[in-house]
Each structure stands twice: as C-alpha cells, then as structure tokens.
Amino acid sequence: MKKVISVRFKAGGKAYYFDPADLDVQTGDHVIVETARGIECGEVVAGPKEIPDSQVVRELKTVKRMADAVDIRRMEKNRADEKTAFEICTQRIAAHKLEMKLVEAEYNLDRTKIVFYFTADGRIDFRDLVKDLAGVFHTRIELRQIGVRDESKMLGGLGICGQPFCCSRFLKDFQPVSIKMAKEQGLSLNPTKISGSCGRLMCCLAYEQKAYEYLNSITPMNGSVVRTPEFEGVVVEANPVSGMLKVRPLNESLAPKYFRRSECVYLRGGKRAPKAPDPDQE
Incomplete structure (x- = not known):
C-alpha cells in the first residue's frame, strides 16, 4: 500500500497521484509539485489515502512543499x-x-x-x-x-442533455465508444443524435453499456416464440429496460398483448435468453 494525495492543476482536469511525504496535506490545500511540464502549483482534491501498489502505474513524485500566498x-x-x-x-x-x-x-x-x-x-x-x-x-x-475530444474537454460547454460536458466535469480518461453501443441501446443511428459537440460519439454511450448487455441477454428479442400466461406467440416488440414484451399470438385472430418479461417462457427462435436471474423477479 502507498500513501497518496490527488492533485488537479485546472478545473475539470485530470487528477494525479503524488506522495505527500511527511506534509500535513488536506483537501483544498495548494501544493508545489514537479511534473513533466515543470514546476506546477495544484489543488489537492483528495486528501491522504492508501491505495494498492497495483494502482500506481509509474513512480510517484513527492510533493516539494506547501504553496504559499506568493505561489497562488x-x-x-x-x-x-x-x-x-x-x-x-x-x-x-x-x-x-x-x-x-x-x-x-x-x-x-x-x-x-x-x-x-x-x-x-x-x-x-x-x-x-x-x-x-x-x-x-x-x-x-x-x-x-x-484531438477534438481534448479540445471539448478544455473549452467546456453544454451537451444535448443540458448538462456541462462530462469530459469537462469528471471524466479522467476517454473510453472507447463504438456504434455497436448505440445499436444495443436501441438508439437512433443518426450521427447528429448520438454525437457530441466534438463530432465524436457521445462518451455517455459507454455508461450503461454493461447494463444493456445484461438486459439484452435475458430478454427474448424480436422473432422469439414465447409462452405467455394466455397463449403462445411471437415477440414483435421488446423493451429490455422496462422488461415489457409485445407478443403476437400464433393464432392471428387474437390481438397482440403486452406482458412482463418474467411472465414469459422462451421457447424457440429469435434470440434466446440465457438462464440468468431476472431483476423483475427479485
């Protein structure tokens, strides 16, 4: 375990680990440290804590001293x-x-x-x-x-959600984002709707990807034949998030009806849901 503090050099910027040595450093203090760019004055955004050695990817540099009024x-x-x-x-x-x-x-x-x-x-x-x-x-x-993503991080602004850019607020590193994520989340593939101000795919597509992967894996998708409490039918519409399935009866004289995912049993065709716990049954 190593004792570290997190130091940030500009608002919305990435925080870096430094060794506080024997200094009594608290969150909100300013310290003088040596970086790849030279001597810098940064704000401590997280006070002393211990982290596993595996989380330290390079040799920690020691805080030179506390910043005084002249430095600030x-x-x-x-x-x-x-x-x-x-x-x-x-x-x-x-x-x-x-x-x-x-x-x-x-x-x-x-x-x-x-x-x-x-x-x-x-x-x-x-x-x-x-x-x-x-x-x-x-x-x-x-x-x-x-790159253009770094430009958006530096300049800041408002996203289509009305909130300040994630990259300017809290994102430490840019994660890979793919069009596959938009497809699995059922979003429009229109570039103007899934791209950020930087022109690249929105970083927020990655936030819920694991949840969508799980929900898609337990949800019978379009074309699946399922048994409902009332009849056997074909799934014509599936909403993995709400867990609702629109099922058309095999007997086409009946109208399609909505059922909860937990009420249906997969039979064949389409995409089969694996044997996994269903959140609706918890």
Whole structure:
C-alpha cells in the first residue's frame, strides 16, 4: 500500500497521484509539485489515502512543499496572462497562414515555458511560428497538437442533455465508444443524435453499456416464440429496460398483448435468453 494525495492543476482536469511525504496535506490545500511540464502549483482534491501498489502505474513524485500566498498569486497571474498569450498566438498563426486552430495557452508556474495547444487536420510545419513566439515571450515555446475530444474537454460547454460536458466535469480518461453501443441501446443511428459537440460519439454511450448487455441477454428479442400466461406467440416488440414484451399470438385472430418479461417462457427462435436471474423477479 502507498500513501497518496490527488492533485488537479485546472478545473475539470485530470487528477494525479503524488506522495505527500511527511506534509500535513488536506483537501483544498495548494501544493508545489514537479511534473513533466515543470514546476506546477495544484489543488489537492483528495486528501491522504492508501491505495494498492497495483494502482500506481509509474513512480510517484513527492510533493516539494506547501504553496504559499506568493505561489497562488503567481498562479493566478499566469492564468490571466495566458489570455493575452492566446490572443497574440492567434494573430501570429493568421500572419503565418497556418491551417491550425488554437485551443489554449498554458504557462508553467515559474514561466520558463508556455505551451500552446492546437487542433489541425494534418501535420503542421510551425517552426517559423515557434521562432516568432519565442521572440515575443522570451521563454521556451512548445506547440502541442491535440484531438477534438481534448479540445471539448478544455473549452467546456453544454451537451444535448443540458448538462456541462462530462469530459469537462469528471471524466479522467476517454473510453472507447463504438456504434455497436448505440445499436444495443436501441438508439437512433443518426450521427447528429448520438454525437457530441466534438463530432465524436457521445462518451455517455459507454455508461450503461454493461447494463444493456445484461438486459439484452435475458430478454427474448424480436422473432422469439414465447409462452405467455394466455397463449403462445411471437415477440414483435421488446423493451429490455422496462422488461415489457409485445407478443403476437400464433393464432392471428387474437390481438397482440403486452406482458412482463418474467411472465414469459422462451421457447424457440429469435434470440434466446440465457438462464440468468431476472431483476423483475427479485
């Protein structure tokens, strides 16, 4: 077991594990740590806790010290100056006629480096742009190309559900999402209805996938022949979530009727439900 704290460097960003050493660190404190980008000031979003060694994928870096008022003021000034840097870089990109879209500018704490994040359709030769920016900011310049999902995470916004983007609020990593998930959940395959603002399939398709896989596995699907309390018939409509089946009698003189999944016994055809516990019978 290892003792760790979780540190986040920007709102909605990913939290990283650090070793608090002997410091008395609590949630809400600010600490100074060393990252791949250099020295950074981050907020502790989860106080000291112990986790299994298997959850630590790389060597933990130790917190250097608690942040003081000077560090916090410097961090706030950097955030303000990043807006100016963003505007200047945007102007320089236009001047160099580069096919790239600037997303965000980011200083590290000691201002020894500034990173510009951008999106582009292909590879961009930005060597002249870097020289230009270095002459303006007199510090190390790094341009980093990101994907459209990362862009949405950085910029934020509202999804079609009316809530702020999941990636901007709580998603730590992007999970693979496939069109198969939309099919299994009975959603429209119209790209405009199942895609997020980033243009990729919505991340929320993955949230309930395991539940849908289970419900689909225990639900007789369309074309299955089942025995209901009243007759034998063919399933013409199945709702795995509600557990309701619309069954057309084999005797076509009778009208279709709705039955609960737990009331029907699978006989043949269609998709057979395996022998598994049914939530409706709990």
